Amino acid sequence: MSSEGSPERRGRGRPRGSDSSDTRERIRRAAAKEFAAHGYENASIRSIARAANVDPALVPRYFEDKAALFTAALDVPVRPDRIVQLALAGPREQVGETIVRSLLEALERGPRDRIVGLIRTALGHEFAATILRQFILREVLGRVAAQLAVPDGELRATLAASQLVGLVVIRYGIRAEPLASASPDEVVRRIGPVVQHHLLGGDLSGGQGV
C-alpha cells in the first residue's frame, strides 16, 4: 500500500503543508526517471535526491526505503513486498489466505487499472520487465525466501506470484466471468489455499507442508 503520503506518518518527522507534498512529488518524479534510466538495482537515492534538489538525508522522511520509493514512482496502490512481509509475520497456516485477502482489499478499493497497466507494460517493454523483475526478486522473493527458510523458497515465491498475477489478469484485466464477479470471500476461499500450497506445501500433496 502506498501509505507514505498519509497523515499517520507525520509523527515520524514528516514535514507538513503544501511544501511537503511538493517535495514528496518532486522526489517521486525524480525517482521515476532514475529507475527508468538505471533500473531498480542501480538507481541511487543520492542521485534521486540530487535531481529533486533535496538533501538526501531528507528522503527517508517521505519514503521509508527504496521499495517504497519504487512503488510510489510506479504509482500503484499495492506494495507487494509489504503484503507478503506482513502475511509471513502472522500464523504460518494463514499466510496464503492473508496475502490474497490483502491483495483483494487493496485492489477492490484502489485504482486497480494501474496494476493491470503495470503488468501490461512489463509484458511489452523489456526494460520495464527487467525493473519489475529486479524489484520482485530483491524486495519480494528475497524476503519471502529468507522468511520461509526452505531451500526452494524463491521458486515457491515465484509460483505464488504466478497465481496472484493470474488472478489480477483474469479478474481485473480480462474480467472473465464468473471469477470477475465472485465475492472477495469466495476468491480468498478458492485462491488462498493455492497460494498457501505454493509457499508452504502441504494439503495438495497430502503432506504437512514445510
Added chain:
Amino acid sequence: MSSEGSPERRGRGRPRGSDSSDTRERIRRAAAKEFAAHGYENASIRSIARAANVDPALVPRYFEDKAALFTAALDVPVRPDRIVQLALAGPREQVGETIVRSLLEALERGPRDRIVGLIRTALGHEFAATILRQFILREVLGRVAAQLAVPDGELRATLAASQLVGLVVIRYGIRAEPLASASPDEVVRRIGPVVQHHLLGGDLSGGQGV
C-alpha cells in the same frame, strides 16, 4: 495448437499447393478483420468468406470451426479450447497435469512471444479483452463446465485459467527466476496439481474432488 496448416489434415479434403495456402491466408486475414470489427460472438463465417472472396462452404476445409479460425487469426501457437478438451477426455485424475504439460509443450517450442503479446493486448484494449473473453467463455469455459458436469464448473475453469495465465506471465513474460528457468517437468509437478485442484477439487482441502 494451430495445426490447421499441417499436412495431416489433407486427407480431409484439404486442397493442395500454393493456391491453397493463399486461400487459407486470405480467409485468415479476413477473419482477423471480421473479429476486430464485430467481436467473437457476432463474427460470421459467411461474412468472412465473402470478404475473402471464397465460397463459405470451402471455409471448413481450411479451418475446422470458428474457434480454429479465431486462434489462427490471432496467430498464436496454442488452442486453449483444444488443450482443455483433450485433457478432459483423458483420465480425470490427470487433467491438471495434462493441461500444464500440453501448454508448456506448445509454448516451449512455439513463438511464445505471441501469447505474451496477446495477454498484453487484452490488458490494454477493452475491445481485445472483450473478444478474448467471449472466446474464453464460449469455447473454453463452456466446454469445460459441460464436461466437468459440476454446478460451479465455469468458476473452476476461470480459476484454472488464472493459474495458467499467471504462469505464462511470470515464466515467459516477466521471466522472474527461478520459475523462468525451471524445467518443464518441475513446472508440471508444481502447477499441475493446482490446476487439477481448481478444476476438480480434492487434495488441497483433503477431499476426494468432485
